[in-house]
Every structure is written in C-alpha cells, then in structure tokens.
Amino acid sequence: MANEPSWDEIFRPSGEPAGSDRTPTTPAPATGLPGVRADDPFAVAAAEARTQQPAAPASGTTETLTRRQLREQDEAGARRGGSGSTPPKQKRRGRTALVIVVVALLALVGGGAATAWILFEEQVREVMGWELPIDYVGDGNGVEVDVTISSGQIGSDIATTLYEAGVTMTYEAFYELLLGLDEQPVFIPGTYALEEQMSAQAALDALLDESNRKVNSAVIREGLTLSSYVELLSAGTGIPVEDFEAAVADYTSYGLPEDAVSLEGYLFPATYEFDPGVTAREIIQMLVNRTFESLDAAGVAPEDRNRVLTIASIIQREARIAEDFYKVSRVIQNRLAIPMLLEMDSTAQYGVDEQDSAFSTAEQLEAVNGYNTYKREGLPIGPIAGVGDLAIDAALHPVDGPWIFFVTVNLDTGETLFSETVDEHDRGVEQLKAWCRETDHPAC
Template sequence: MPDTPSSDDQFADLFGRLPSPPNRATSSSPADAGASTPAPTSRRAAREAATASGETRVTPPVETSPVSAPRTAVTHEPEPAAPLTAAASSDSLPPGPRRTPGSIDALFGAEAVHEADDPKKRHDRDRRKSRIAGWVVLGVVVAIIGGLVVGGTFVWTTYEDKIRAFLGWEEPKDFEAGMANGEVVVTIVEGDTGSSISTTLYDAGVTKTSDAFYDYLISSASAATFHPGAYRLQYEMTSEAALAALEDPANKLENTAQLREGLTVEQSLPILADGTGIALEDFQSAVADPSKYGVAADSLEGWLFPATYTFDPGATATDVVQTLVDRTITSLDDAGVPEDRREEILTIASIIEREARYEDDFYKVSRVIQNRLDPSNDETFGKLQMDSTAQYGYGEMHDGTVSSTAEALEDDNPWNTYVHEGLPIGPIANPGDTAIKAAIEPADGPWLYFVTVNLETGETVFTETYSEHLKAVDQWRQWCADNPDGGC
C-alpha cells in the first residue's frame, strides 16, 4: 500500500521525494542543519570524506543508463555505513552516464532513453524511417508522372490535329512521289466535281486524305475537265499524279463500269451508262421488271452487285443488268442463304452496308439488328430505328449528310424503321460480300445502339443501354461542332 501523504498536497509530497539539485544541502535532521560542509559532488569525494571521518560508507547501488544525467545523486537521509564492495567500485561500473533510481529519467521513459542512445537501434530506426520516406517520395513521383501521362494522352488524342497545326507538326496530306503501287479502278460519274472526286480517290486508296486532291486543284489553280467513266489508277499516288492519270485518255477503260458498295439503283444506272456507252434510258427500262431476272420483288434494289465489270461492245442494257443480278445470286449462294430468304438477307445486308464502314463493325451492326428484333428486349423490340432506312424512304440518302431531318424520321413510308416495326419493305442499297456474310453471321454481343462518333475515321461506339448511347451521341455532336464541313 502507498504511504499516506504527509500533507494534503499530494504533489508537494511527490516532489519532496525527488532528488535534490546539485550543491543543495542534504542533511534534513536538526543536528545537521547548521553544518556548513558542502555535500560531496561525486562518489570519489564521498569515499574520501568517509575515510577522513573514520567511516566507510557507500552510496546505494546505481542504475546505469546510456543517456547523459547528473552524476551526483544525494539522498536526504544518511545511510548506514557498509563495506565497499567491488560492485560499488567506480572502476567496475560500466562506462557511460548513470542515473539513480530516484531520478526524473527513471520516472519517465527509461526504455525509450536506452533505445535512443543505442547506436544500432538508432541506426535501424533511421533506416526504417528512410525507407518509409523513400517509398512515400516514390509514390508521389509515380502518381505525378502517371497523372501527366494520362492527362497528356487524353489531350493528345482529343486535340492532336489542333496541337499539330499549332506547332507546325501537321502530317503531309499527300503521299510522297514514288510510293504509287498496284492498280485500282476509279469511276467518275456525271455531275462529279473536284470535291466529290477527291473523296472518291481517297475511298479507293489512291490519295492519302479525303481533301488532298481537292486542295491540290485549288492550290494549282487547275481547270481540269473530268469525263465520266472508269479509269485505271494506282494506290498511294500523289494528287498531281492522280490528276494526270484522270486526264490521260489511255487510262480510261472502255465498256467498263465499276459499282461500289452501298449504291442505290438510282445511283448505279448512270455509272453503267457512262461505262458502257449504253443510253441511260435503256437501263431505266431494263430494271423496270425484276421478274425477268428471276427476282420476286417490286424492285431490283439490292440486286445490282457492286464490282468492276467489263462488257463486250455489243452488250445490251438487259445483258448488263442480268450479269449484275447473277453475281448477287452467286454471293448469296456462296454464303449459304436459302432461296426463300434472299430478299430478307439482302435487306439486312443493305442496312449493314449503309451503316458500317469497317469489317468488324459489319458484324456488330448485324448483331444490333438481331437484338432489336428479339422479343426478349422489351426496351427496343420491334423498332430498328435506323437513320439509313428513314433517309432512303424519304429521298434524303443522296444529300451528302448522315443526319436525318425530323420530316424523314416521321414520314410514314414502308422503309422508315422509326415508324414501322421490323425490317423495311426491301433493301435500301447494293450490299457486298462482307455485308451479306455479316447478315447471316452476326457477332456475339449485347449491343442495342451504335453511333459513328467520327465521320472521318469511321469510329463507331456500340452500347447496351440508352444512357450510354446518349454519351456517345454527345461525342458525335462534339465532333460535328469541331468539323462543321464533316458531313454531319
């Protein structure tokens, strides 16, 4: 049990038990109160004083400590004399500072004090702190670098064209001379201008960018006259070389016509007439009755297969049309399409052809069509809502933009899939082999929506929910705002 404090003030009693400061009188008895002899300042002085007085006294055993502390430890009460032992000898005590059991250091943090002055422990502690600090600094540096990389990548991918233009790093719009290779047939139709021909050349792989040829015409102040027909050119030509090739009669192919994918009958007939020299009116009469070509439909839309054809000089318009229809049947048969599903598959394939640009996207668009017609999809079941069908039915397909007007979307014609459920009444364009194959072999996926967010690159975003689709639509709108002449 603790002793009862000698006074009401416990703190005063506590501090009364603490050792006295150096040089303070140590005798507390009345007999010693008048003594003027100063207190010994060390063990050696204490022993010498005891020897001189004929007494052999020692101080209590001391506790060693690595921290620095006053060597004098004087008690209030004189202790009985005791023989000097080896344990109490200053010569046998460990080196270094010592403190008595009654010192302040002994009351507070003796263990911490030991560790603080232990060189090995202090070294280990400092190493731990250094490692922790090093990892913290490394983490901060990595985070900063990562942020710069992510931010820089975003800025570059989003504003690459503007950054290049500002810094003068724009890539050349044209191929370099000497890169031309291979052979490609390019068709010019009646009414084509420098701008439309520039796009045609780019689509065919002749020029590097869609506006390279047109820019060259402007910069060179060329007054070229373009004649309808099919021309033999090369891939990766300069705009200057492409213009020279189009103006050279030797490159014009006689009795040759080239139909590209996605054209309608209305667009195809003038090309056939220009390539073969047969009157346009003859072709218009030849396509009036699909049944004479074995097509059970009201129109040959979708049945004039896109390819490059060369005909004998004596071929008639009917001969030409029959050749194209036969080529379509061959593609359907090669894809394994049953005869009773030909019109259906051509209809799906024609939408795919008009909506997608890249081969992978063909199969994804096909899946979207199948998913939207699936009865298990309550949100979209029945309504394809394809702009290409609304534009075709309303006659907007050839206006040079991809957007549909409100009138086209609301028009009640049998091709408008915004108004009518299911597939349109028939094909809306001539699909190629890839589109036909995609129509019967859609990719696996949950997509219900898609939108082309970059009309120049053809980048298309496929999404499963309407909220995701709206975000993609915002991307497209931003691209259109940044590219007012991009064909939106």
C-alpha cells in the same frame, strides 16, 4: 447486125471520112494477115487473135459474129466436151493477144499501166496461168473494223468472221495459217479493233494482243442505290440512261424472289468490263446473276434472298469498319428479338430518297413508307443499297454481344460506339455533335 469496124478504121486520123483510101508514102511490110500493116503492133495482135477464133457456123447468112458471140460459142463448146473448139494452145494464144490489146489500149487512152492492172488483173492472171493471191500484205489499210470472237468459236469460225468483215482477203488465208502452226493459239472472247485488208499473220497477231481488245468498264461500289448504279453503268458503257431505267423497271423478269419489290440491292457491286454491243438488259441480268452467285456461295436459300439482302444493305449503309459490320448485324438481330423498332437512320433517309447525312430530319423520321424503320416494325420491305460479300456474311453471322444502340462518333475514321442503354447512346450522340462542330464534314 453490122460487121465490126476494122482496126484501120478505129485508128483513122480525125477528120478522114470512112472508106477513104490512104496510100502510105512507104509501103508497109507484108504480114500475111490481109489488111494489116506489120508496123502496127496493136492491129497485128488483134488480127492474130481474130484468126484464132472458131469460124461461124453455116447459117445461110453472111453476117459476121461479134467477139462476145464468139466467146459465148467457145464457152458452150467447152461445156459440150470441147467439140468444135480450137485447140487449147491456139485458144490461149488468142486470149492472150486479146488481153494484151485491151490492156495496151487502156494504157494509151490515159488510164496508165496501174489502172489497167487494177481493172484486168484477174483476166490477165487467168490467161497467163498465174495464181490469184489469197492474202493481203501488211498491217491493213487504216480503216478500223470491230471483230467479235464469241465463246466456243474455233479456228474455222474465226477465219470466216475475219473474211466476212473484210479483214482478210480470203477464208483460206487465215485458216491455212492456223493449220501450219505447231501450237494452236488461244483466243479470248471479246471484241477486237482490227483493220481492213490485213495479212493473215497481222490479223492473228492483233487478235492475240490484249491491247486490241475493246471493253467498256464500270466501277460499282458498295452502299450505293439503284439510281446511282444506273448512272454509273450508262457512263461506263455509253448506253443511254433511259435504256437502263427501262431495264430496271421490269424487275420481275430477272428471276428475283417473289417478295422482291425492285432491283434495289440485287445488282452486285464490282468492277465490270462489257463487250461492245451488249444491251442494258443483258448488263442488268449479269449483275443480278453475280448477286445470286454470292448468295448461293454463302448458303442462302432462294426464299431467303430478299431478307438477307435487306439486312445486309442496312449493315452496308450503317457500318464503317469491317469488324463493325458484324456488330451492327448483332444490334439488328437483338432489336428484332425484343422486339423493338430498328430506328435506323439509313432506312428513314432512303424512304424519302435522301441520304448521306449523319443526322435525320424530323420530316424523314416521321415519313410513313415501306422503309422508314422509325415508323415501320421489323425490316424494311426490301434492300436499301447494293451490298458486297462482307455485308452478306455479316448478315448471316452476327458477332455475339448485348448491344442495342450504336453511333459513329468520327465520320473520318469510322469510329463507332456500341452500347446497351439509352444514356450511353445519348453520350455517344453528343460526342458526334462535338466532332461535327470542330470539322467541316459534308455529312454533318
């Protein structure tokens, strides 16, 4: 292995051949270091550093060890308990000189002091005995990071999450901040918009600021069908419609009653907020569970869920005013008790996937399917729409009354006439037709 070049050779003027002698016009002051000029601070520092390195062991060869070999030998000596190594003070002086030389050379080459510090901060701090920082300063570098806090996580879990996401410099920065607080904060589960390289305090403040919590929302109202719910959920969450369609197609996997034929009526209408990353299947299960909660709270036995939701869905589609929900429920029960066909237009229209008209067509009324109660005896095979708590309560508690018929005569106000005879009902139908002629309502 060849000897390393001397510092004089490194700094030889361009074009001067190796080994050539140059005699300075003014003799350089003596330094006590062979071959080193006192007016060359980098050469002095490097030579001083080399004099502090341990001598190469006798091996029968005159080969000079490189700086890397000397460093490895020094580290090996330290692992053996320090035997054969230089005293700590001399070792630190030597390392200090080497770091100064490296950083100074880097600055001279053109990288500048800032580059030198960025590249060698850790080494310089180690040599100088300066502690490394554990925390960033400021509110972040502008690069957004989504951080999710799960239910049941404690401070140490959150500290780990922040560090692994690149928000905080170290785990200790956030965890030690929490330990120093007089009162521990309450973290609300969810996904939060933070930034990379935030101070621990800035990260804590951001997690406690509700405005940083990211949510996707969807408003699901009563009386809509499953296909409408799928579209609303997709629009509110950004999850493709196809994902929801696939999720609802597998309706038997959500714990529905054995007599359920689809998820229609089993997605509870409400305003929902969903954390980013939730799947279509998880959302559907959430809405199904919410329906079960309402049924359980109303005292509905699991085996009666499909029947109650079916009645409630007809009420939801037919009634306009809260008090009429209970009257429509009574009409259904009276007709079932006679027995006679329910003849609900909402079921005839649902059976052919057409809705929102005050009058059913002949085609709708004559269609034979599991929902058209103009042709089918008893209840439809399942719900025809999503239902709220009011409809569920009305299905369970119909008001007393003799009514067999009803018709809404004003679609704007929801005014509805309930009657016992066909003649009374026919007069109500004519009243609705007259109202439609005088208005431009889309349902007429």
